[in-house]
Amino acid sequence: xxxxxxxxxxxxxxxxxxxxxxxxxxxxxxxxxxxxxxxxxxxxxxxxxxxxxxxxxxxxxxxxxxxxxxxxxxxxxxxxxxxxxxxxxxxxxxxxxxxxxxxxxxxxxxxxxxxxxxxxxxxxxxxxxxxxxxxxxxxxxxxxxxxxxxxxxxxxxxxxxxxxxxxxxxxxxxxxxxxxxxxxxxxxxxxxxxxxxxxxxxxxxxxxxxxxxxxxxxxxxxxxxxxxxxxxxxxxxxxxxxxxxxxxxxxxxxxxxxxxxxxxxxxxxxxxxxxxxxxxxxxxxxxxxxxxxxxxxxxxxxxxxxxxxxxxxxxxxxxxxxxxxxxxxxxxxxxxxxxxxxxxxxxxxxxxxxxxxxxxxxxxxxxxxxxxxxxxxxxxxxxxxxxxxxxxxxxxxxxxxxxxxxxxxxxxxxxxxxxxxxxxxxxxxxxxxxxxxxxxxxxxxxxxxxxxxxxxxxxxxxxxxxxxxxxxxxxxxxxxxxxxxxxxxxxxxxxxxxxxxxxxxxxxxxxxxxxxxxxxxxxxxxxxxxxxxxxxxxxxxxxxxxxxxxxxxxxxxxxxxxxxxxxxxxxxxxxxxxxxxxxxxxxxxxxxxxxxxxxxxxxxxxxxxxxxxxxxxxxxxxxxxxxxxxxxxxxxxxxxxxxxxxxxxxxxxxxxxxxxxxxxxxxxxxxxx
Numbered sequence: 001x002x003x004x005x006x007x008x009x010x011x012x013x014x015x016x017x018x019x020x021x022x023x024x025x026x027x028x029x030x031x032x033x034x035x036x037x038x039x040x041x042x043x044x045x046x047x048x049x050x051x052x053x054x055x056x057x058x059x060x061x062x063x064x065x066x067x068x069x070x071x072x073x074x075x076x077x078x079x080x081x082x083x084x085x086x087x088x089x090x091x092x093x094x095x096x097x098x099x100x101x102x103x104x105x106x107x108x109x110x111x112x113x114x115x116x117x118x119x120x121x122x123x124x125x126x127x128x129x130x131x132x133x134x135x136x137x138x139x140x141x142x143x144x145x146x147x148x149x150x151x152x153x154x155x156x157x158x159x160x161x162x163x164x165x166x167x168x169x170x171x172x173x174x175x176x177x178x179x180x181x182x183x184x185x186x187x188x189x190x191x192x193x194x195x196x197x198x199x200x201x202x203x204x205x206x207x208x209x210x211x212x213x214x215x216x217x218x219x220x221x222x223x224x225x226x227x228x229x230x231x232x233x234x235x236x237x238x239x240x241x242x243x244x245x246x247x248x249x250x251x252x253x254x255x256x257x258x259x260x261x262x263x264x265x266x267x268x269x270x271x272x273x274x275x276x277x278x279x280x281x282x283x284x285x286x287x288x289x290x291x292x293x294x295x296x297x298x299x300x301x302x303x304x305x306x307x308x309x310x311x312x313x314x315x316x317x318x319x320x321x322x323x324x325x326x327x328x329x330x331x332x333x334x335x336x337x338x339x340x341x342x343x344x345x346x347x348x349x350x351x352x353x354x355x356x357x358x359x360x361x362x363x364x365x366x367x368x369x370x371x372x373x374x375x376x377x378x379x380x381x382x383x384x385x386x387x388x389x390x391x392x393x394x395x396x397x398x399x400x401x402x403x404x405x406x407x408x409x410x411x412x413x414x415x416x417x418x419x420x421x422x423x424x425x426x427x428x429x430x431x432x433x434x435x436x437x438x439x440x441x442x443x444x445x446x447x448x449x450x451x452x453x454x455x456x457x458x459x460x461x462x463x464x465x466x467x468x469x470x471x472x473x474x475x476x477x478x479x480x481x482x483x484x485x486x487x488x489x490x491x492x493x494x495x496x497x498x499x500x501x502x503x504x505x506x507x508x509x510x511x512x513x514x515x516x517x518x519x520x521x522x523x524x525x526x527x528x529x530x531x532x533x534x535x536x537x538x539x540x541x542x543x544x545x546x547x548x549x550x551x552x553x554x555x556x557x558x559x560x561x562x563x564x565x566x567x568x569x570x571x572x573x574x575x576x577x578x579x580x581x582x583x584x585x586x587x588x589x590x591x592x593x594x595x596x597x598x599x600x601x602x603x604x605x606x607x608x609x610x611x612x613x614x615x616x617x618x619x620x621x622x623x624x625x626x627x628x629x630x631x632x633x634x635x636x637x638x639x640x641x642x643x644x645x646x647x648x649x650x651x652x653x654x655x656x657x658x659x660x661x662x663x664x665x666x667x668x669x670x671x672x673x
Contacts, residue, residue: 005077016281062669116290138528187447247409250341253468268472381408450490464518
């Protein structure tokens, strides 16, 4: 019992940290969560509702051996450091480890690694704390809420309209997309016209008549102006102003996802996956080190440990006049401020110096994070802006120009922002200019734009729906459920997505909405702060929710399955399209009286023997063309996978290995070959 044991979530992180701590420590990984709610009890919720919402936890499938190994490690250790991620979910994982592994109160410490660097890891080990029960209860409440809403509403929708799932945050995000589509459908374009005078070096646009704003709603309005103006334009005013272009705030989880989407074309899920690797540690040849701080945060705060060397770095590399100021956070009730903003762990690890150790995508994301944090502490850029107003028979035309006179933070962040000079000539007030080149142009107002990933994330954050760490998963889910399609990188709801939203609004409009979801997030925050009792919050919710569900099961009309136009060869009833776990299939409408299922004649490729019945795992298309891998004895054997099996089995849990994102991974546990 000589060694001290450190338990982290990620295997790659464990290797990095063990190098820092030396031979007195053994660092192992739980490979994420080890337990979750069971699917037993009333409605399969895994929660004893009658006894204060007591949760019933069981080992996650494939984690039994992990727990067994961890128990051995705990038994052989004098002290255990629970070092799961530094957020509410990580706090809950630490509690589960302590409980499941039988660790006593006097035999553990809780440590928080906000960045994976040697100094900070050792500092965290030397300054341990204990598990925060309030944070655990907050996360536990979130999980129970999501389980109750997810299971009850998903079962309802599956039985009534064939939708795949519903969720506390997922369904509200989908509603935003559906509501926007309806705004677009209802939009009636309005005609308007613009007029501009064209000079050799610039253009001036009509914006007022005398002192009033002017609107040209039709060609007749535009023609009237053209008939009343002359070729001569009098310079009425020339206004020159020096304006500051403020340097950007450092990244939060939300703004990182938005910027990576618009500037790099990364989906939110991809951004978070790459950021996780940058946080956990990259091999730089002579050291393995985390390149960025913890990437789940909604704070813009930067530590003095970063600010001081970065200010010195700016002064040394760019000059005194480029040194900026520390941004103060605006008051925002949704911000938890548990962590710093996302930043590089060292300003001296410049992207180009370590490019050889990073993949192309890792380099792109790290460069953007590095430059954003650096730019946030640099001086504002300065622009000379000139606005010139011309008078032509009381019609006012305007042109503007701007010249960048000091690049400030754009010195490092210009790749992510456009800043082009628009230079105007010198003007004399009351001077006159002549042009007969005047254009009128017809336009029509545009409907509101569909949401991109970046815009949806921004909207969810501003409305207080969910938390930044959940945005990527939420978006991924509504895509996987086929509630939306992507057109020009924008969300368009499918018919089943619209129907799902409509049915939920018909029966749960006061629960599945922005306001209720935001209020629930505030309740979860109160639990985390010790200002609310977790099971009382659940009780209040359940008393409102469950009667509505029962009413919906009774009153929601069941959607008839789509007929194919064919008759059942066994009983003569209509054949219909039914939805199964792994896609759609054609079967008799007289089920269960007749159990006929139409066998689709498709080309199949045998992959391996079925591990459950000995049949053959074959490649199959769903009715909509999506490929999955299932047993040829379906429906007697329902074994199926979305990812292609390799024919090999996991050495840790004995489940099938699959090809996913260019890697070989276990279909059940977190093993990666």
